Amino acid sequence: MEKITHKKNFRHWIQAAFFALTNGYAQGYIQGKIYRGNNKKICVPGLNCYSCPGALNACPIGSLQAVLNSRQFTVSCYVFGFIMAVGAFMGRFVCGWLCPFGLVQDLLYKIPIFKKIKNLPGHKYLKKLKYVILVLFVFLLSSIVKDVTGLGQPWFCEYICPSGTLFAGVPLVILNPNLQAAIGGRFFWKLFLLIFLLILSVKAYRPFCKYLCPLGALYGLCNPISLYRYKVDSDACIKCGACQKACNMDIKVWETPNSMECIRCGNCKTACPQHAITSTFEHVGRKFKENCVKKPQYEGENKNSSTKNIIAGTIFMLLNSFCLLIMTYILLAYILSDIMFLGNTIVAAIFKFMPYILGLIALIGVLCADVFYISSKQDGIGSLKAYWMQKHCVILLGIAVLIALLSMEPYFMVYGSESLIVNLVILIAMRLLSGKDWKKTDINLD
Ligand code: SF4
Ligand code: SF4
Ligand code: SF4
Numbered sequence: 001m002e003k004i005t006h007k008k009n010f011r012h013w014i015q016a017a018f019f020a021l022t023n024g025y026a027q028g029y030i031q032g033k034i035y036r037g038n039n040k041k042i043c044v045p046g047l048n049c050y051s052c053p054g055a056l057n058a059c060p061i062g063s064l065q066a067v068l069n070s071r072q073f074t075v076s077c078y079v080f081g082f083i084m085a086v087g088a089f090m091g092r093f094v095c096g097w098l099c100p101f102g103l104v105q106d107l108l109y110k111i112p113i114f115k116k117i118k119n120l121p122g123h124k125y126l127k128k129l130k131y132v133i134l135v136l137f138v139f140l141l142s143s144i145v146k147d148v149t150g151l152g153q154p155w156f157c158e159y160i161c162p163s164g165t166l167f168a169g170v171p172l173v174i175l176n177p178n179l180q181a182a183i184g185g186r187f188f189w190k191l192f193l194l195i196f197l198l199i200l201s202v203k204a205y206r207p208f209c210k211y212l213c214p215l216g217a218l219y220g221l222c223n224p225i226s227l228y229r230y231k232v233d234s235d236a237c238i239k240c241g242a243c244q245k246a247c248n249m250d251i252k253v254w255e256t257p258n259s260m261e262c263i264r265c266g267n268c269k270t271a272c273p274q275h276a277i278t279s280t281f282e283h284v285g286r287k288f289k290e291n292c293v294k295k296p297q298y299e300g301e302n303k304n305s306s307t308k309n310i311i312a313g314t315i316f317m318l319l320n321s322f323c324l325l326i327m328t329y330i331l332l333a334y335i336l337s338d339i340m341f342l343g344n345t346i347v348a349a350i351f352k353f354m355p356y357i358l359g360l361i362a363l364i365g366v367l368c369a370d371v372f373y374i375s376s377k378q379d380g381i382g383s384l385k386a387y388w389m390q391k392h393c394v395i396l397l398g399i400a401v402l403i404a405l406l407s408m409e410p411y412f413m414v415y416g417s418e419s420l421i422v423n424l425v426i427l428i429a430m431r432l433l434s435g436k437d438w439k440k441t442d443i444n445l446d
Contacts, residue, residue, distance in 0.1 A: 032175025081417025
């Protein structure tokens with residue numbers, strides 16, 4: 001129990017530090033005005049309101065609605081690519097470690113009044129509500145309902161988001177007298193909802209995250225396929241249930257270690273008496289050691305290639321060649337026109353240049369993986385190596401996209417994100433197509 005408390009405290013410090021880092025615009029708190037600099041074009045991973053006086057960045061759900069409700073309907077590749085890239089990397093790890101409203105609810109649940117419960121009655125049905133809110137309030141209403149000028153509203157922000165009310169609405173109204181005169185019924189509705197959810201959070205664990213948050217819903221969809229994932233060693237697990245008991249999201253970890261509800265807090269890993277639960281990093285480290293000792297044999301793989309692998313591998317190659325072509329074209333255009341270096345310091349130019357280099361290496365890597373895949377025998381070893389290579393190149397591509405986001409390199413944000421999505425789909429396809437063959441091998445690189 002003591003070990004879990006230490007880990008929880010460490011997590012809360014990380015949550016608080018991330019909040020301080022992304023909400024450090026002190027002038028905003030003094031003047032009651034929001035920061036409008038260039039950083040606001042970059043999203044943070046959590047539900048952190050754009051209008052918070054201290055916010056240096058934008059909220060992904062707010063940005064998504066801002067694009068959807070604009071006059072000309074467009075789905076922003078950048079915002080959607082950002083959410084998918086973060087989700088593909090770490091899924092709901094964001095909820096456990098990087099979201100300010102998650103921290104608020106965690107702290108409220110620690111207040112020792114009321115008898116604590118994990119879930120509200122009707123949990124099984126209520127947890128689906130967040131998907132309804134995602135589809136209805138974030139996507140449909142924001143993009144369909146428009147006024148006479150063709151402008152829509154960010155419905156989720158306007159009528160629901162308690163994070164926005166807490167971090168933006170309330171402080172701005174307190175600090176800015178002009179806004180005090182302008183408040184109306186909508187503000188009081190949101191204030192009521194916020195107070196209700198805050199009181200509920202003292203009794204039940206993270207009710208907003210469990211039942212209402214559309215961002216948690218999106219990241220949750222990524223949990224089963226994200227690169228950061230949990231694995232339960234079925235030989236070591238004795239199904240004692242200690243993990244579920246320690247889990248405030250009430251997940252049967254031994255059955256669904258990558259549940260869409262898991263916020264990756266890590267309590268279950270610490271509580272497991274058998275140390276049967278491992279995360280990707282621990283798992284990759286262990287597998288790396290094993291594979292260094294026992295190297296796969298490469299000879300003779302281009303005999304007996306299966307038709308399935310040849311057809312699928314060729315499609316993968318075509319898709320990746322297209323991605324590589326676009327990226328090379330943009331990079332060459334940049335270099336030839338000198339745009340990248342105009343008005344930039346050397347450091348900024350290198351920072352903008354780096355995603356392309358990493359992206360090109362990753363795309364050449366996935367093309368090699370495709371060649372491995374095409375030439376793999378039916379015993380599965382070749383396709384397993386291809387999958388392993390594809391997986392690591394996807395990680396590299398993801399890092400390149402993150403650097404592009406930080407350096408605000410617009411073309412790579414779009415095309416890099418698209419290449420990342422294409423290669424994630426290929427990764428899943430490889431697994432679905434060849435997973436059964438791998439069971440025949442004595443090497444498991446999963
Ligand atoms: S579910 Fe939403 S509010 Fe809760 S931690 Fe995740 S992003 Fe933040
Ligand atoms: S605590 Fe560990 S041993 Fe017990 S059920 Fe969970 S994973 Fe299995
Ligand atoms: S399953 Fe484990 S990591 Fe996920 S929410 Fe529960 S305790 Fe936290």
